[in-house]
Amino acid sequence: MSGTFVNNLRFADDIDLLSENHNSLQEQIGQLTKMAEEAGLMVNTNKTKAMVFGDKNIDKQMKIKDENVENVEEFEYLGSLLTWDNNCSKEIKRRINKATGVMASLKHMWNTKKLKVKSKLKLLNTCVFSILLYASETWTFKESDKKKSLAFEMRCYRRILRIHWKDMVRNINIRNQIAAHEAIIDIIKKRKLRLFGHICRMDNTRFLKHIVFSKINGKSRSGRPCREWLDDITEWPGHSCQDLVHLA
Numbered sequence: 001m002s003g004t005f006v007n008n009l010r011f012a013d014d015i016d017l018l019s020e021n022h023n024s025l026q027e028q029i030g031q032l033t034k035m036a037e038e039a040g041l042m043v044n045t046n047k048t049k050a051m052v053f054g055d056k057n058i059d060k061q062m063k064i065k066d067e068n069v070e071n072v073e074e075f076e077y078l079g080s081l082l083t084w085d086n087n088c089s090k091e092i093k094r095r096i097n098k099a100t101g102v103m104a105s106l107k108h109m110w111n112t113k114k115l116k117v118k119s120k121l122k123l124l125n126t127c128v129f130s131i132l133l134y135a136s137e138t139w140t141f142k143e144s145d146k147k148k149s150l151a152f153e154m155r156c157y158r159r160i161l162r163i164h165w166k167d168m169v170r171n172i173n174i175r176n177q178i179a180a181h182e183a184i185i186d187i188i189k190k191r192k193l194r195l196f197g198h199i200c201r202m203d204n205t206r207f208l209k210h211i212v213f214s215k216i217n218g219k220s221r222s223g224r225p226c227r228e229w230l231d232d233i234t235e236w237p238g239h240s241c242q243d244l245v246h247l248a
Helices: 022-038 089-105 107-111 117-132 143-161 173-178 184-202 207-212 229-235 241-247
Strands: 008-011 015-019 073-076 080-083
Touching: 015 022, 015 080, 015 143, 080 089, 080 143, 089 107, 089 117, 089 143, 107 117, 117 143, 143 173, 143 184, 184 207, 184 229
Parallel strands: none
Antiparallel strands: 008 015, 073 080
């Protein structure tokens, strides 16, 4: 990427090996396994997965000590779901489902009359929306994703206020009732822009900054190009990336 060869990502004991072809990746796996053994460690074959970005199939099966590594179309890494087509919609849907489960587990809190609405809203933000917004700074949004997120937010507010959709109460009236003038999408926008600002202000030697503003060599596939992370950053404020870097 712009002159820097990236072949691995590391966070604590999670290691992500990257390569353009099977042979190179198999060689990296062999080196990792060998060095791990010298340090008295073992690679867990059951937890190790292989995935091809941009394709559902893999040309050859990867191996760790003659054991095949399962090839998958998606897997969870550092709490976030990564997919072969780099589509964030599945992760957003998954986050909404997790937050829905937490919402249901706290039904006794929403039903009680001993808590004020203000306290319930604090509980909602702390226990439910925090689950929904995990790693939301990394998401790339489609219009359908925005609608699903907003729909979930309003369901939560209606649950707390005990307002059924059959009561024909408009969303704007519910927001005014609880003073929730900032939608969940606005919070995500702020978090993404805040992260972008942090990256812009990093020293030029920082690896993350280099990756975000680098271009990957190669030809694009035919068809409509996929939406990228920086597309949201430039679209929301209505400025070019270069202007936003200067502003940050």
